[in-house]
Amino acid sequence: MMDLSHKIAALERLGAYLNGQGTAAERDGLQAVKEQAYRHNGWFTPEFTDLAIRGISGQFLQKDALNAWLAGYPGFGQPSAPKKVGIVAAGNIPLVGFHDWMTGYLSGHDIRLKLSSKDNILLPHLLAKLEEWYPGGSSTTVQDILKDCDAYIATGSNNSARYFNYYFSKYPHIIRRNRTSAAVLTGEETPAELEALADDVMLYFGLGCRNVTKVFVPEGYDFNPLLAALKKYARLADHHKYKNNYDYNLALYLLNLSPYQTNDSVLLHESESLFSPLSVLHYGFYQERAMLEAELKQHPDLQCLVGKGNVPFGQAQQPALNDYADGVDTVAFLQSL
Structure with a gap:
């Protein structure tokens, strides 16, 4: 041994x-x-x-x-x-x-x-x-x-x-x-920060619990810089499995006359849900950032909260040894047996 x-x-x-x-x-x-x-x-x-x-x-x-x-x-x-x-x-x-x-x-x-x-x-x-x-x-x-x-x-x-x-x-x-992850944006993010956020959204096709599947933005937010930053992963649209999901979700929005935005590789859609389908990034609006973040940190489905003062942009998919899934300390659990 x-x-x-x-x-x-x-x-x-x-x-x-x-x-x-x-x-x-x-x-x-x-x-x-x-x-x-x-x-x-x-x-x-x-x-x-x-x-x-x-x-x-x-x-x-x-x-x-x-x-x-x-x-x-x-x-x-x-x-x-x-x-x-x-x-x-x-x-x-x-x-x-x-x-x-x-x-x-x-x-x-x-x-x-x-x-x-x-x-x-x-x-x-x-x-x-x-x-x-x-x-x-x-x-x-x-x-x-x-x-x-x-x-x-x-x-x-x-x-x-x-x-x-x-x-x-x-x-x-x-x-x-x-579980899934979310980001809170202020509208003052630099292009570099939005490109880093694209990593949090798109790495592993968005399949991980640490992937950001919803962004919260202030009223009047301009989505164009975010859509431009997400083009960093435009190549994913060449992957047949991902493209099938994109085409399916785009067809649903078109058939249901649901508003959406796209850069031809990811869809932005307003939704109450933290969880988004593959190839879709949900968004929602907020008025009081501090109140929103306090609520999100208590949300039972949230793994990571990305943004200023929280998990830095681009770091969601780089967990440290003590970043335990669901916040449950596996070392302490195994030691207690």
């Missing part, structure tokens, strides 16, 4: 591997796996898979960052009696379940991992590399069905969360449901 310091060293080595610092054969192998993941799931484009990998290697797999993060949890990784922890991973963006797995790996518990069918290639490859380097050291088993675990961490939709609550209610658990 590897102790915590050895596991951190193993993760640091994994980060170097993801950064292309392995052998030529390893680099070729990683590239082949990324291509396989794209063939399996057309949303996992090389651009966005590489982005996810850079985020993980740069934010999560650095020795100093890991030690600083875990310093706030004395005794973590040394359970007196390791438990079997089931983790149900999501599959909306590449390696979205990595943080949950990594936290479980470091915790010293025995991890049972159920992967989404949408993202079942990348993480198993990384687990195989760890097993190759440190035989028997990962304490992780990938399973199609999770049962007989002592605790569960499950991420899914609102619908699947109801099933998770039913099946896992008698066990210690973290159950996550649909």
